[in-house]
Amino acid sequence: MYLGIDIGTSAVKLVCADTDCILATSSVGIKTSSLQPGWSEQHPDLWWQATRDALRMLADKIKLSEVKAIGLSGQMHGAVMLDRDLRPIRPAILWNDSRATFECDELRMTQPQIGQIAGVLPLPGFTAPKIAWLKKHEPANYARLAHILLPKDYIGLRLHGELATDTSDAAGTMWFDQASRSWHVGIAEDTGVSPDWLPQVFDGHRVVGAVTAQAAAESGLKSGVPVVAGGGDAATGAISLGATEPGRGFISLGTSGQLFVADRKYKPNPERYVHAFAHTLPERWYQMAAMLNGARPISWIGGQLGLSASEVVALAETVRGDRVPIFLPYLTGERSPLGDPHIRACFFGLEDSTTRADICRSVLESVAFCFADAAQSFGDTMGSLSELAAIGGGAQSDLLLKLIATATDKPIVRSEGAETGPAYGAARLAACGDGAVAISDLAFQPPTTDRFEPAEMALLFERLAQFRRLYAAIKNVS
Template sequence: MYLGIDLGTSGVKAVLVDHDQTVVAQATAPLTVSRPRPLWSEQDPESWWQATNSAVTELRRCYPRDMAEVTGIGLSGQMHGATLLDGRDRVLRPAILWNDGRSGAECAELTRRVPELPRIAGNLAMPGFTAPKLLWVAEHEPEIFGQIAKVLLPKDYIRLRMTGRYASDMSDSAGTLWLDVAGRRWSPELLDATGLDEDEMPELFEGTEPTGLLLPEVASAWGLGDAVEVAGGAGDNAAGAAGVGVLKPGSAFLSLGTSGVLFVANAGFAPNPDRGVHAFCHCFPGLWHQMSVILSAASCLTWVTRLTGAAGESQLLAEVEAAGRSTGSLLFLPYLSGERTPHNDPHAKGVFFGLTHEHTRADLARAVLEGVAYAFADGQGVLGEAGTEITSVSVIGGGARSRLWGGILADVLGRPLTYHAGGDVGPAFGAARLGRLAVTGEDPLTVCTPPDSDFVSEPDPEASERHAAKLALYRGLYRNLQEMFRVQAST
């Protein structure tokens, strides 16, 4: 048996997987995000540990015999978060999350200090990444910065609580702007630019490598044995790729989670930072990947559900399907947390454009589904500009449960999308696979195969043509509002 633990933004998911790669059980525990000031997004790392314990102990309660047979654990987690610890492993302040936009000025300063940063790190300096957050802390909270002994990514804080070891994997660490992504090692130059060195960093491992055994007290509390290996694991997107078998160059997935990701596997390091494309290490040795990232995806559906007073997301989607009509020229910009690819604009905002008296709640919801799809189309476009060829696309994440949304996405992107059985398990399942590989040493290609296909959403050529015209309006709307977003942010 193998356990996968995924530390997301809205909750922790734990899945129990047997040797036949069947998901025996899963459990979740919710998390909340604190937004104490505009552009800020934070969480208490202690809440991560409490939620992890809650999810895992629920599995123990319901499946004690299966849990006792676990030999390997894989970790997946939200990327880029800055968890700051002192010399006694005490958390110095709330963790600054991936969708926090406060460090825009620090991004410019970091690039000024290291003009070669995009070449080394494979990415532009953006507020979501970890390194600019540390410059912000140094400038605005120097008393905290002076106490830092270790900087850990969110899932690696959970690892510390599980194993007592400071460790991270290549895929997650590639999202810090401190990694030499081509060389798969910490960059002294990038660390020095933020006043840090390798002593403050965790040890690096490949995602398939063991990083340490579960502490005896944790193993006992979780009902596990005394020799459980914890794998290097992965950032949430690379773990999602492991879960749906996206290893071969050109294979891709689209993730509809809190944020949205179009992820493509690469045989080599292929940066294209000028258009906001990310180039990271994969969680498997000798592989890399590219990503386009939108900061708000399924979270937009959650938002419009709450805004309109619908009983739940499923009910609202049913209303959209029952209405069965186009939204006409109604547009939605899904930039509720700013945007990353291709705009790199923390000041961008969500916008409904073209509202009339005739529009209903279902119309607003459909516009949201379309707006997120258009943001994905922007990401697909900039990947294509870089010469990246996409051969196949799987869909994962909570939004993968909606066939309606899948049809809209296929029409907008103009390509078939494959939905897999259990696709909503996503990164947690991939993490369990990495936990297995850390124990068995098997070839990843024999373990990380695509799950069975549930259905394929095929594009409708006529609908694709209609969306192409509307996508042009969507792009023009952002261009016309871009400067206004910046003015608004400065007032």
């Protein structure tokens, strides 16, 4: 039995699985703080506490002593800053934090080829500009800085005591040379980072440590259990679906949204903010559009209206008219394909007759429109895909998957265990590290449970055109 731990933005999710199926799951929610506009932070110790709580929940379903190996997954790009005693200096700055815009401009000037090296142009969500911001705005904290980790790697540190990451999470920092799969000293130094602050990089299936006696006492896990490097949530989500080879792709509908296409070659396309990153497996890369606003707008509007996410979807399903407003869902700016950290959300076309159901429908449609823009940014690459699998909490909505299939003109399929993707992918990597499965076995695609074909929806495409015109009209409004 293998354990996958996924450190998400809204929850820590755990999966116990054997080599081919999920046996048990648990989840514990976590909250994000935003002390100033554009800020998004979580304290790393919240992740460790949530992991321990989720393990206690899991222990009611399975015997933790039977776990043979552990894999890690997590939200990418977050800056976990540690002192010499390996303690967090401050809360981690997350992927959807937009404070470091000026530092991105500086990095473009000092490293004009950075898009080709790092696989994408600088944006404030990435790790590197966050440290440049820290040096400028929090010099006392910067002076204490001795080590930098990614979110899942902090959980790794608490489990096995080592400073380690994997190629896919390293890829999302902007310090990684994607072609050579190694840290780029020049980019690190230009953001105020000493290369020896960065962790050692491993392929995701490699064992990097074992559960310590202290971690065992705190977590209920057995001491000595091997822990593999794992991967960023995009890469582990890909593992859960077998998206390790060319011609395979998927969409992820968590707090953020992702459109992911696997490849055996490094193919940067920075001008469209298509990320070209190293996969967590050797000799593999991927292209990805990363939207800061995946299924998050659905839970956001639910919070405003006093509805659950499922109730938002149910209301949206009742709307069939042509007077649905247009919603720009950019609650925290947008990354792919706009590269615009300043844009914010808005409704257009509200009328006296607009209902809660109309608003819910407009929010669901906006998520589909973001994926349409993402698919367009890939150009001819999309033609090689016969379909896109879907994972994440938002993948449970039939209506949303139907809208995305139509807006992108690609069939969308839902597979077994779709809602647990990254955690299950981490468990699969653990099984590979333990020798129970080979790397080639990670290309296995789980059975499809549902399929959604593009439909004839003329009104939807009219609103998509309005959506694009609306962004163009207000993008310079501050």
